[in-house]
Amino acid sequence: MREANTIIELTVKNHPGAMSHITGLFSRRAFNLEGILCAPLPKGGRSRMYLLVRANGRLEQIVRQLEKLYDVIEVHERPDYDHRLFRKLHELIKMKPEAANGR
């Protein structure tokens, strides 16, 4: 049975290393990361990040580890958000390989 996905919403400091800190945390702690969306917020040198993750027993641990990152200002679980944005992203990605493999 596939585990359901959920969304984690982050507010992060906007600097070149922030993304490495966050994605590095997922890889080194063997957390699953299904998708990332990130865009700068209008002011204050901050970015908003949405992480699509598996809603399993490790979610609590993921959130707590994210909270410890210096560049992470806020962490919220957003099980109520729909995944439409990520779905669009996945559609985009699904289109890509055919174009790339058209050798």
Add this chain to the structure above:
Amino acid sequence: MKHNGAEITIKLLERQGIRVIAGIPGGSNLPLYHALYHSRIRHILTRHEQAAGFIAQGIARTTLKPAVCFATSGPGATNLLTAIADAKLDSIPLIAITGQVSRGLIGSDAFQEVDTYGMSIPITKHNFLVRSARELFRVVPEAFRIAVSGRPGPVLIDIPKDVQLEEVIFNSWPQPGEKPEPRGIDLRELKQAARMINSSLRPLFYIGGGIIQAGAAPALFKLAHKNSIPVTSTLMGLGAFPGDDPLFLGMLGMHAARYTNLALKEADLLIAFGVRFDDRATGNPAKFCPQAAILHIDIDRAEINKIKKAHFSITADINLACKLLLPYIRRERRAPWLAQINGLKQKFPLRVPAGADQMHPLRLIADVKDMADPDAIITTDVGQHQMWVAQGYCFSRPRSFLTSGGLGTMGFGLPAAIGAALAYPEKQVICFSGDGSLLMNIQELATLADLKPRLKVIVLNNSQLGLVRQQQELFYQGKYIASKFMTSPDFAEIAKNFGIPGIDLRNSRRPLALLRRALKEKGPCLINVPIGQAHNVFPMVAPGGANHEMIGGE
């Protein structure tokens, strides 16, 4: 005022109260060294950057204050990484400052350029790549604050050479970065924790490095005695509770005495204070303390429920928690439980193997303890000797035992001991090492010769990687590969050639008298102690096994 980035950095370090920096200069941090020339900070030139990191750790572990190491870009920085990772796993406030190639060269594969920032992300609490000299005013104090706030840890500051040289005009210095006051604890939570303790029949304290980090040893002592709660400690917590106290059960886990692990099996409440349920302590977590409810208090919320689900937990400074809990804890004698524990102690003690000679490591370590100053600082390397010291030395003071617990870094002992000696020049420092471990940072005998502190290195020499050989014997059908050295150097002679007295207990008719005299010497000395090659550290829990299923030591 007008200063360049290097001068600003050194001044900010002075303002943080830094008196010693260990490091090695190179192309990309020469401006920092030039600024250091004009500073009252004392520089310790090591022979390898990793040792600079461990010297700083030795200072930080004994003072609980951040300590600083320097390295240049490229290989200087990569050599530091092991010491930084070591600090991360043992929660040590280390400030590593590395030189980086100039901003314009970053990303061009310049000479001695590596991505220090990228490489240090997973092994630091936080790291900074400084992009302008002005940023230093924020970054340096912030690095110190991060290193000591909450759960301590290492912070790396990577400073490009041109940032070190960039001049800034400014009016005032920022405030030094300090440890913030601990957050208060909800009274209802404290009362709930106290209720769990008061209503338990067979409670047991499981304490760790957090107790030492928080300075909570005195408060913990009062708690344990008021309610008559036996105490077991992780490797990192040794010294936080008096080793000779009747309530103390020694170290738990992989190399615990049998009675310790058996007592854990009987407990109905595990009071886990300043610990993270490391696998060396818990064995198979599913089989750890099968009858016990878990009360977990730690400063790091991410450690709660990470390995074992706690029945009740508080995220708090453990010193504050111990102090605030005390009035709510009933005075108890717990005669039946303590009698049960004492029965286990008598039936399953930590034994020196039958037929072991006078120089068996456990005997020798106990002898050294008797000969050493009561306030001596002990460091170890990693391997069999480390576990024997943990089992046999009987530590009684916090911060008197420095060992690489989480990362298990061979080569830690000698430079960490030098750091301890720099922090406490009046104290006796003893480094227990093995022949395998010592060779991993033996070049630091040169630094030792420079400084000549009251530091003794005792090499328990079995001409092998003993703990590896032991595992091959027990778990790999005695097929020994790469665990026995083909040649062994003469360590006493090596020490002499570095300019340090060296003695060898081999062939000595009165080795203990020789050892006693060597320990009394004012300056440094290396003492080579040949030990049997077949000794194993017992008892032992097989990796992944349940703690109560121990091998050997009966």
